Amino acid sequence: MGAQVVTITSGKGGVGKTTAVANLAVALAADGARVVCIDGDIGLRNLDVVMGLENRIVYDVVDVIEGRCRLRQAMIRDKRLPELFLIPAAQTRDKSAVTPSDMVRLCNELRGEVDWVLIDSPAGIERGFKNSIAAADRVMVITNPEVSAVRDADRVIGILEAEEKGTPALILNRLNPVMVRQHDMLSAEDVLDLLAIKLIGIVPEDESVIVGTNRGNPVALDPKSRAGQAFRNIARRLSGDEVPFLDLEAGNGLWARLAKLGRK
């Protein structure tokens, strides 16, 4: 069976795309799958940093596309998981170096070799975004429970639906249940009220994420991290398992309702 190509995008910058790609890739590989992640943010690459593979970059995705190396040479094997690879972005070029058809060709070459191709999209809705969704079988939109992030997510979902790329699934990242309870933060219900797409996971605000990204250790490898657990659950849902939503606040009826929404 060929690979599933999944792109994670958001519209808004800084909501957690790169963190999500790194953690989902690690979680899927830890469960035994063969995974390649591709950094689509040409010129502002971060996926290599977050995965702790920055010092191992010799070739990047633009080198592959422009024929300076073979695909295999640009695939960096992860230092912890032997079936996980990264194809980094180029840092000294920009988004015009890659076209949507380049990405489609690249992913087609990978389809027979791996189980998952995860693509990290840049922020925005221009060329970099278009490149990143071109080859996708599935798209996930990630957002924060925050009005401007949700506005951008709505725009992106509209573009994906209009271009008949299917309706994406939603990852709600950096939710703080205490702030939600105090009405200082949008709840998941508020977000879903506007976006009206299927929720595939909620990742709680968790300091260990920042520590992890700085050190190049995705938190999905940390059994004690709540955010890590949330990413591991999303990876299992991606694979088709039914996983109950984390009880971020025990005894709160809201979460039971959300779990029902997620299973719709």
Next chain:
Amino acid sequence: MTDPNSLVQIKGLRDGLLVSLGNASWDDLRAALMEQIETRQSFFRGARVAIDVGGQIFHVNELSELRDTLSERGVNLWAVVSESPTTEKTAQLLGLATRISKPRPQEMTRPPDRVREIGAGAAMWIARTLRSGTRIEFPGHIVVLGDVNPGAEVIADGSILVWGRVRGVAHAGANGDNSAVVCGLDLSAGQIRVAGATAVPSERSGEVRPEKISLKDGILQMEPWQANQS
């Protein structure tokens, strides 16, 4: 064999090119257009292009694939002009403009790019929520079965009915018709305009109810829905 030059005609505009497509199948037109672009690459590179497709109906896939292919050759497709409301709607949903001349804000009667006869009472029916960034324009009435999200715009020369919530912009009577109205299940958070008058959402408490907004003596009035209205 059809002469490619008769299928594709190119005219210069003040700020770009207008490509007029003749009557032929999509495959023939696309091939003729791409041939023009391939043979005159330096002429087209970096150009802003509007395409006039006449009365033909094109599918989302076709327009979106064309836009992407043109973009890979450095050609920016920004507008699709069409006599068919279906093609116009498809273009608008893709974020493309459907008019070339931009009307000045003061002008309430906009000069049409082409004379279009539509029947009085003609309405565009949209059975989906309009997400942020979507702009729908129609020279008749517009009915939306769904919400109009913040950042979405519905512009009608006639009236607007939204069977949902308006949190974006709904502009009825856009060509200056003072008798147009905006009706909706929940207009409380939207920016509602009729002809030249605008109402912004105000702080409202109490339950949300279906309402009609219309112009009376030059002022926008909101009336809650009541049964047995004459």
